[in-house]
Amino acid sequence: MEQALNVTMTVNGAQVTRSIPARQHLVDFLRDELGLTGSHIGCEHGVCGACTLRVNGEIVRGCLMLAVQADGCRVDTIEGLSDSKELEKLQKAFHEKNALQCGFCTPGMLMAAQDLIRSKKKATREEIRAHISGNYCRCTGYQAIVDAIEEAING
Amino acid sequence: MGKAELPLHAPGTQVDKGYIGQSVPRPNAQRLLQGRGAFTDDLRFPRLAHVAFFRSPYAHARIRKLSFENAVKSPGVIAVFDGPKVAEYCSPWVAVLAHLKGIKSPPQYAIAVDRACWQGEACAAVVAESRSQAEDAVQLIEAQWEELPVVVDMEESLRGDVVIHQDLKDNVCFKREHDTGGVDEVFASADVVVEETFHFGRHTGVCPEGRAIVADYNAAEHSLTVYHATQAPHMMQDIFSRHLNIPEANVRVIAKDIGGSYGIKVHVYADEMATAAISVILRRPVKFVADRLESFLSDIHAREHRARVRLACSKAGEILAFDLDDLTAIGPYSVYPRTSGIEGNQVVNLTGGPYKHQKYKARMHVVFTNKNVTCQYRAVGHPIAVALTEGIVDLAAQKLGMDPAEFRKINLVPDDAYPYTFPSGIKFEKLSHHKALDLLLRTMNYSQLRAEQSRLRNQKVYRGIGLAAMIEVTNPSPAFYGVGGARISAQDGATLRFEPTGMVTVMCSVTEQGQGTEGIFAQIAASAVGVSMDKVRVITGDTGVTPYGGGTWASRGAGIGGEAVLLAGRALRTNMLDVAAQILKLDKAELDIKDNNVINRLTSEPKLQLQELGRVAYFRPDTLPLDFQSELTVTRHYTPRQYGFTFTNGIQASLVEVDPDTGFVKLLKHWCVEDSGTVINPMLVDEQIRGGVVQGIGAALYEECLYGPDGQLLNGNMADYLVPMSGEMPDIVCAHIETPTLQSQLGAKGVGEAGTAGAPAAVMNAINDALAPLNARVTRMPFTPERILKALGKV
Numbered sequence: 011m012e013q014a015l016n017v018t019m020t021v022n023g024a025q026v027t028r029s030i031p032a033r034q035h036l037v038d039f040l041r042d043e044l045g046l047t048g049s050h051i052g053c054e055h056g057v058c059g060a061c062t063l064r065v066n067g068e069i070v071r072g073c074l075m076l077a078v079q080a081d082g083c084r085v086d087t088i089e090g091l092s093d094s095k096e097l098e099k100l101q102k103a104f105h106e107k108n109a110l111q112c113g114f115c116t117p118g119m120l121m122a123a124q125d126l127i128r129s130k131k132k133a134t135r136e137e138i139r140a141h142i143s144g145n146y147c148r149c150t151g152y153q154a155i156v157d158a159i160e161e162a163i164n165g
Numbered sequence: 166m167g168k169a170e171l172p173l174h175a176p177g178t179q180v181d182k183g184y185i186g187q188s189v190p191r192p193n194a195q196r197l198l199q200g201r202g203a204f205t206d207d208l209r210f211p212r213l214a215h216v217a218f219f220r221s222p223y224a225h226a227r228i229r230k231l232s233f234e235n236a237v238k239s240p241g242v243i244a245v246f247d248g249p250k251v252a253e254y255c256s257p258w259v260a261v262l263a264h265l266k267g268i269k270s271p272p273q274y275a276i277a278v279d280r281a282c283w284q285g286e287a288c289a290a291v292v293a294e295s296r297s298q299a300e301d302a303v304q305l306i307e308a309q310w311e312e313l314p315v316v317v318d319m320e321e322s323l324r325g326d327v328v329i330h331q332d333l334k335d336n337v338c339f340k341r342e343h344d345t346g347g348v349d350e351v352f353a354s355a356d357v358v359v360e361e362t363f364h365f366g367r368h369t370g371v372c373p374e375g376r377a378i379v380a381d382y383n384a385a386e387h388s389l390t391v392y393h394a395t396q397a398p399h400m401m402q403d404i405f406s407r408h409l410n411i412p413e414a415n416v417r418v419i420a421k422d423i424g425g426s427y428g429i430k431v432h433v434y435a436d437e438m439a440t441a442a443i444s445v446i447l448r449r450p451v452k453f454v455a456d457r458l459e460s461f462l463s464d465i466h467a468r469e470h471r472a473r474v475r476l477a478c479s480k481a482g483e484i485l486a487f488d489l490d491d492l493t494a495i496g497p498y499s500v501y502p503r504t505s506g507i508e509g510n511q512v513v514n515l516t517g518g519p520y521k522h523q524k525y526k527a528r529m530h531v532v533f534t535n536k537n538v539t540c541q542y543r544a545v546g547h548p549i550a551v552a553l554t555e556g557i558v559d560l561a562a563q564k565l566g567m568d569p570a571e572f573r574k575i576n577l578v579p580d581d582a583y584p585y586t587f588p589s590g591i592k593f594e595k596l597s598h599h600k601a602l603d604l605l606l607r608t609m610n611y612s613q614l615r616a617e618q619s620r621l622r623n624q625k626v627y628r629g630i631g632l633a634a635m636i637e638v639t640n641p642s643p644a645f646y647g648v649g650g651a652r653i654s655a656q657d658g659a660t661l662r663f664e665p666t667g668m669v670t671v672m673c674s675v676t677e678q679g680q681g682t683e684g685i686f687a688q689i690a691a692s693a694v695g696v697s698m699d700k701v702r703v704i705t706g707d708t709g710v711t712p713y714g715g716g717t718w719a720s721r722g723a724g725i726g727g728e729a730v731l732l733a734g735r736a737l738r739t740n741m742l743d744v745a746a747q748i749l750k751l752d753k754a755e756l757d758i759k760d761n762n763v764i765n766r767l768t769s770e771p772k773l774q775l776q777e778l779g780r781v782a783y784f785r786p787d788t789l790p791l792d793f794q795s796e797l798t799v800t801r802h803y804t805p806r807q808y809g810f811t812f813t814n815g816i817q818a819s820l821v822e823v824d825p826d827t828g829f830v831k832l833l834k835h836w837c838v839e840d841s842g843t844v845i846n847p848m849l850v851d852e853q854i855r856g857g858v859v860q861g862i863g864a865a866l867y868e869e870c871l872y873g874p875d876g877q878l879l880n881g882n883m884a885d886y887l888v889p890m891s892g893e894m895p896d897i898v899c900a901h902i903e904t905p906t907l908q909s910q911l912g913a914k915g916v917g918e919a920g921t922a923g924a925p926a927a928v929m930n931a932i933n934d935a936l937a938p939l940n941a942r943v944t945r946m947p948f949t950p951e952r953i954l955k956a957l958g959k960v
Contacts, residue, residue: 012240033297037277047207048200050424052373052456057883060373088200101198103188108848111856112679113197114424115371135896143892146883148425149374149679151855151920152891 022090037072048088059145062118088117109158111149180379183692188848191684202422205377215301219289221281224876229309241298248278255442260499260648270499282497285462314829319494339506348526355477364945366869367469374424375455380444388415397716408622420706441774461881467542486524487517511546547922553927557821607632629935633926639720640811643948656804658712659729663797675726676716681849693734720915732801815839819927828950840902842914856922865928
């Protein structure tokens with residue numbers, strides 16, 4: 011039998027309490043239990059970055075963290091950061107520079123980019139490329155993504 | 166040649182192209198930026214069941230017995246099915262086409278019956294309340310196998326010591342020979358002959374989103390609705406209809422947001438057919454999403470060629486002839502319905518393509534192996550043909566002591582030679598090789614880079630510059646698939662509906678995979694009708710809604726779908742003017758539509774707002790003459806037919822630095838000049854080219870599906886199979902020549918595959934240029950540090 015634990019966490023500012031199977035990953039919990047499907051599942055082994063989330067202010071791979079490990083944590087997803095307008099500047103730059111095609115990697119890419127923006131005032135193209143180097147995009151060739159982040163961070 | 170002349174409206178006359186040619190952001194990107202897209206796995210259904218597959222652990226084995234006894238008792242399990250059970254509901258298929266003479270392949274079943282022919286082939290399906298429960302139960306299936314001899318190497322397959330499918334007598338799926346005559350004579354008497362054998366690693370698409378399908382059978386209606394991450398909804402509607410025996414009109418295929426396709430999602434996959442069949446059996450919605458590990462095992466792979474190419478030229482540097490011998494392995498089945506013979510066929514069609522030699526001989530074999538299947542993936546055959554051509558061209562230039570750019574200048578087909586028939590038989594409407602080469606050399610500052618390269622060599626810094634000229638298949642006519650009997654549409658349609666509020670709804674059969682088709686359709690529709698872009702809404706990817714059409718493949722979306730939208734937009738505008746003429750009691754010839762208004766054609770004076778036109782047409786037609794009926798929904802279709810394909814051309818350059826101590830290649834910069842005809846949205850085109858280039862760089866440097874001698878995939882995960890990430894990729898400079906096709910009013914050719922077609926050759930030539938002073942050369946992609954060190958004799 012699957013072992014379940016009672017867990018309480020704050021997701022996009024709202025407190026949720028659920029009985030969660032111990033083996034369920036955080037991104038599966040968000041998608042399947044809470045219907046927050048903006049965090050995508052790309053590889054389920056921590057390489058592609060499509061499931062990048064923010065837990066207690068740090069970005070994590072939603073496929074490498076168990077949901078029960080988020081007990082007591084604050085979890086922010088693309089939906090929450092869109093509604094709070096925290097990502098507005100980045101999203102505008104991504105849109106204007108066409109820094110996305112299929113959009114599957116985009117939520118994770120934005121979470122990683124915003125992490126850089128929160129930690130630095132300015133960044134070179136090389137620093138930007140290094141910071142998003144754990145986020146796989148197959149469509150764009152990355153250049154427009156780097157352009158957009160550069161604009162958002164350096165103005 | 167300047168931009169296409171696309172007079173859309175009287176005011177401004179000849180130069181008014183509306184939004185066409187402008188870098189407008191895509192309206193549909195907004196939802197994706199907020200994580201509010203609708204990818205297939207995001208959709209929610211009542212009574213949804215999940216399927217997971219029991220896949221063969223062996224590359225070739227007879228299924229002696231499958232025992233489901235423990236699996237069916239596992240928590241949450243609804244049912245477990247084997248091949249024969251699913252075959253009662255889904256008939257097998259054979260992927261051959263009449264115009265690929267002699268192509269053969271055995272019947273393929275949705276779930277393997279009797280025998281598994283590659284590691285990863287689905288041999289049973291478990292359906293459960295959740296995916297994790299289904300996966301738990303898969304572990305409880307007990308199988309008895311009888312291992313069969315495995316054919317992994319393609320040369321061994323061609324020899325045929327072990328035949329994979331006994332009924333087919335040998336392992337040759339397809340072969341083609343082509344000869345203009347006189348080739349052997351040219352080689353015997355030529356001043357210079359160069360020869361090289363190139364190897365191309367098998368790789369795969371690695372779509373960010375795995376293949377995904379939700380099949381929802383309604384027993385009361387005997388109808389099937391399939392939410393499917395597919396590039397070709399109408400093709401799949403036909404396939405589900407025929408193989409599940411459901412009337413075509415009862416099958417609806419809906420492709421919502423799709424997380425990357427690149428050709429991976431245009432084929433029939435056995436596990437997806439099984440999912441649809443299981444929905445019919447269980448009479449409820451069933452979902453399958455390929456996880457990353459099964460994507461590597463079951464998404465189509467591509468390439469895997471060994472090709473020997475020879476080139477003959479004169480002392481003066483004139484190319485006289487090409488001679489090609491290509492061998493490619495496709496796994497155990499030709500993939501339905503496009504077949505796996507097309508890539509090799511394209512290599513024969515395209516090798517040598519940019520050059521003006523008249524003699525050409527080619528031999529090509531497609532063979533079966535016990536690895537995952539291969540089929541059409543972005544730029545089908547082009548990366549092979551371009552690398553063979555440009556690799557051997559560079560070798561010839563080196564042997565002659567000529568600069569590679571100069572050698573190309575001598576041999577590229579002249580810009581005034583069109584229409585032109587290439588010795589392989591393909592026809593070019595109008596290309597611009599010389600303009601493209603000149604623009605490339607100027608853009609990259611070629612002579613300065615050569616000087617810098619030479620200076621750095623003295624400091625033992627090994628930089629290389631690689632060029633790759635190319636031709637590309639776009640806007641295919643029915644000659645690609647239809648003539649061979651495939652029920653794949655080469656025509657597409659667009660319906661435009663004028664809404665009462667002055668908005669325009671566009672419904673088009675070409676799908677959106679992220680490349681921006683919906684964005685450019687909005688640009689074209691707005692421009693053709695005379696409304697602003699915010700008034701246009703585009704719907705694609707639903708067989709229940711859009712006109713019939715082929716979908717997205719072979720760089721056809723803009724050139725074919727875009728033309729249908731343009732024709733429909735013009736027809737709608739004239740119908741709207743008919744209504745306006747009645748309301749205003751003016752001559753239609755005096756009127757035009759611009760900026761959401763009916764205006765006076767000559768003075769541009771606004772006469773009628775479009776929402777007023779809509780109000781009268783839809784709600785007060787009683788005020789219009791009795792003999793007048795407004796027609797504010799129009800549909801137009803388009804099929805390219807004058808040429809088999811609307812060829813485009815381009816040229817790329819790569820600048821690399823090779824570290825001879827580590828074998829690492831640093832990509833410093835990349836350039837691409839492309840002539841894709843009328844450019845509808847430069848920003849979208851450039852980023853699509855860049856994405857394609859990076860995909861080609863992946864093939865050149867990182868990506869290879871490695872198999873052991875027992876047919877086991879050794880690196881089927883993203884930690885071991887390397888893809889290009891942002892850190893290693895260069896900035897890519899794009900520039901354009903615009904030679905519109907005269908076959909359509911829009912003049913757009915395709916562009917989606919250009920980057921992928923040329924990048925591997927450019928990178929290969931750059932690496933070999935860097936290694937030239939060290940007397941080393943690489944010819945086996947991907948060019949890993951180990952292979953480069955081997956070429957240098959260091960390992």
